[in-house]
Amino acid sequence: MWHRVPRPEDGRVTEIITGLYMSPLEFLALVGAVALVVARWLPPSARPRVTIAAVAVLVLSVIVLSVVGIRWQMLPVLAGAAVALPFALSPLLRRRTGRPAWRARWWLALPGSLACVGLIATGPVAAWAFPVPAFPELSGNFSVGTRVVQWTDPHRPETFTTDPHDRRTVVVQLWYPARKSPAGTQRAQYLGRTEHEARTVADALADYVGLPGFLVDGLPRARTHSVFNASVAGGGGRFPVVLFSPGSGGTRTQNTAWAEELASHGYVVAALDHPYDSAAVVLTDGRTIHTKTVSTGDRDKDDKLAAAWTAVRAADLSFVLTQLDRLGRGEITDPLTGHLDTSRVAVTGHSMGGAAALQAARQDHRFDAVIDLDGYPHGPTSPSLDQPVLALTQAITPGTDPRYIPRLVKTLKSSTATSYRLTIPGAAHLTFMDGPLYLPPVPSMVGSLGRTESPHVVAATTLAFLDTTLRHKPGDLADVLSAYGDLSVYPPGNSR
Template sequence: MIQFFWGGMSLPENVAVLGAVGLVLARWLPPGVRRPTTVAAGAVVAASTVVLVVVGLRWQLVPVLVVAAVMLSLAVPALVRRRDGRPAWRARWWLALPGTVVCLGLIATGPAAVWALPVPVFPRPSGQFAVGTSVLQWTDPDRPETATPAPDDRRTVVVQLWYPARPSAAGAERARYAGRTAHEAHVVFGALADYLGVPGFLFDGAADARTRSAPDAAVADTDGSFPVVLFSPGLGGVRTQNTAWAEELASRGYVVVGVDHPYDSAAVVLTDGTIVRTLVAATGDDAEDERRANGWTAVRAADLSFVLTQMGRLDRGEIRGPLTGRLDTDRAAVTGHSAGGAAALLAARQDARFAAVIDIDGAPRDPDPGPFHQPVLALSQPVDPAVNPTYLPALTHVLNLSTETGYLLVVPGSAHATFTDAPLFLPPVPSLVGTLGRTDALRMTIATTVAFLDATLRNAPGDLAALLTAYGEATVY
C-alpha cells in the first residue's frame, strides 16, 4: 500500500508535483542544463502519472498533470527543432514570466486541495481492545413505514456495530468508512454531496477511506458483557458519521450501534442493494417545517427503542450475530448528533430502558416535554442568543426536567460539525468545523463523552463536572 508523505500526498503524487515544477522552471535555466532538466522532469511526470492511474488518480492532482502536459507540449517541439539544428523559439521573458506564475499557481492548487480535502486518516483507538464492525438490517413488523404509501411496507433500519474484538492478523483488511463496499461508500457520499449541494467528487477521498475496524471480526475473548451505546446521526446524516468516536468507545469496552434512518439519512443501502434516499426537505413554511421535524424526530426515537429491543434479542440468541451473550442492555445509553440528539432525548423520555442520554449539539424537539429519569449530557457549540434565541433555553429546560444530574458543556471554538468525523476530511474552516483542529476536536468529544458514560454506566469514580470544565463552560443541573 502506498504511504502518504508530504501534505497528505503519496510518493507518486509528490513526484508528479516536483516533476511539473521542474518542467515550468526549466525555461529559466541556463541553456546547458535546460534540455536535460526538461527531459528528466518529463520522464518523472510520465512515470508518476502511470503509477497514479494504476493505483487511483485523485481529482486534486488533475491541475498538476494538466500543467505538466501543457509544458511538455511546448517543450517537445523546441527540443526537436534543436536536434534539427534550427534555433528553438522561446517566448520573451515578459511573456514567459506571467505564464510561469500562473502555472506554478495551478500546480500549487493540487497540494492545497489535498490538504483541504484529504483522505481521512482515522486515529488508532487507544483502548485495550481491537475493534470489529458488523452491519445488520432489521425490520419492525409492528410499525408501518409512514414515508411510503404501500400499506404492507414495514419500518426497516440498518445498523452498524462497533465492538471489542480479538486482534486481527497483521495486514488484515480494514473496514471501509461509509459502506460495506466501494460502491456503497460512493453512493452514500454522493448522496451526502447532493444533500449539501456540492459536487460529489469533493468527497471521493472520504469515500475511499479505510477505518481502524476489522469487518465481522471475532468478539474479544474476555469475561463479562459490554455496555451498549446507541447513536443517531444528524439530519440527513448517516450511521458512520462518528466512526472515529465509535471505534474509540469500542476499544474501551463499549458496543456502539450507529443507526441509519431510511428516508431521513441521505442514503441507506439495503442488503438487497436497494438505495433509499432522503425525503427530508424544507418547504419554506416555518410551521410546516416544524411539524415535519417533530415527526421525523418521533420516528427516529421509535427507531432507537426498536434497535435497543433488537440488541436484547441479539444478546439472547434470538437473532444471529457476533455478540450473542456479550451485551449488557441494562447499561444502555442513547446518544445522537443534531437531529439525532433531539431523537435521543425523546427516546430517553419515552423509554425507561435507557440508562443515560447524550445530546450532541441538538435542539430538543419534544412537543410535550416531561421529566427524564436518566442522567443527561448535552454538548453544544457556542450559540449567540441574538442569532438563535430559543436553543439554549430549550436545552436548559430539558436538563432541568431530569430527576438525575444533567450536564451542559458549551465548547469554545467548536462548530456544529466539530463533534463528528468531518474535521478529518473537510477544509479547516471555522464556520464548518470550528477552530479546535482535526484531532483535538475528536479528543474533546471522546474525553467528555467517555467520562460521562464511564460515570453513568460503569459507576467510575471521579469529579465529572471538573473534567467537563477543562473543555469549556460546564453547568450542572
C-alpha cells in the same frame, strides 16, 4: 509529516503526506510538474537534465495513478504540466534536429511560468481542502471490529410510504471490541460495506447539502481502523452498549471516528440508518432508499415536521435496543451473543439525532444515560428525563437560534438526574461528527479546533461521561468536562 493509512485499492499500508494530504505518487507528480516549469529558469547546462528527469517522473507517476485512480485534485497539476510541457521540450527537440534552440524572452516567459505554477498549486490546495480522510489513531486497549445488520419491526408500519403492508426497517452498524487481526488484514471501507455502497452514500450526502459529488470522492477511498466481522474480544466480559442516531440527512457512518474510539475502550456502538430520513440507505436486497424529509422554510411547519421525524427516530432507537437485547440473550444468532450488557445502555445522537435520543430516553427507561451532540430538543418536553444527560454544544454566536439554549436548559433543568451542558470554544455544528476529517477547515463550517483536536475533544468528553454513568468510574466528572469548555451542571431538582 508522514502518516500511515490503509491504501484503499488493495488494503496494504502506504504513506501519505498529512500536511498536503497527498500520496507519494501524487507528490512525485506535483514535483515533476513544478520542475518542468522551473527548468526554463535554470542555467543552460542544467536545463536538459532537469527537464528529462521531470518528464520521466511525471509520466511514470501519471501512469501508475491512472491504474490506481486519479483524484480530481490532481487535474490542475496535470493541466499545468501539460501547458508547460511543449515549452520545456521544444528546445531539446530543436537541438536534436540541429536547429538553434529558441527561448522566449524572460518578460514573456515569466507570466506563463507563474500561471503554470499557480495552476499546479491549485492541486495541493484542493487536496488539503477535500482530503481522503485519515482517521485518528485509537487510544483504547482493544482492536475494533464492525458488522452491519438489518432488522424489520413487524409491529410498526412504515409511515413514509403508502403501502399498508410495508413495515419499518432499519440498518444498524455495530462497532465492538475485537481480537487483534493478523498483519495486513484489510480495514473496513468508510461509508459502506462495499465500494459501491460507499460511493452511493457519498454522492447522496453531497447532493443533500448541495455540493457536486466529485468534491467528496475521497470518502469512498478511505479506510477506517475497524475490520469487518472481526472476532469479538475474549475475556468473558460483557460490554456496555451505546446507540447512536445521526443528524438530519446523516448516515450511520457519519461518526465513525467517534464510534471506533469508544469501541477501543470497551463499548459496543450501534449506529442507525433511518430510511427516508438518512440521505441514502442501502438495504441488503440492493435497494437504495433516499431521503424524503424536506424542510418547507416555514418555521412553525418545520417544527412540527421535525417533531414527527424525531418521534420516528426515537421509536427506531427503542426497537434496536429490543433487538440488541434479544441478540445478547441469544434469541438472535450473532457473533456478539453473550457479549452485550444491555443493562448498561446510553442513547446518543447528533443534531436531530440528539433530539431523538432525548425523546427515546423519555419514553424508554431501559436507557441509562443520554448524550446530545448539539441537537435542538424537538418534540415534547415532558415527561421529565430520569437519566443523566450530557449536552455538548457549539460555540454560541449571534447566528445561533435564540430558542436553542433556553429550550435545552429547560430540558436539562427538569431532569431528575444530574445533567451537564458543555459549550466547547471553537466548535461548530459539524465538529461533532467526522466532517472535520474531510471538509475544508472553514471555522463557520467545522469549527476551529482542527482535524486532530475535533475528534479528540468529542471522544474524550463523551468517554468521561459514559465511564461515569455506565461504569461508575470514580472521579470528578465536572472537573474533567470543564477542562474542555464552559460547563453548566444541573443537579436533580434544581428547577424546583
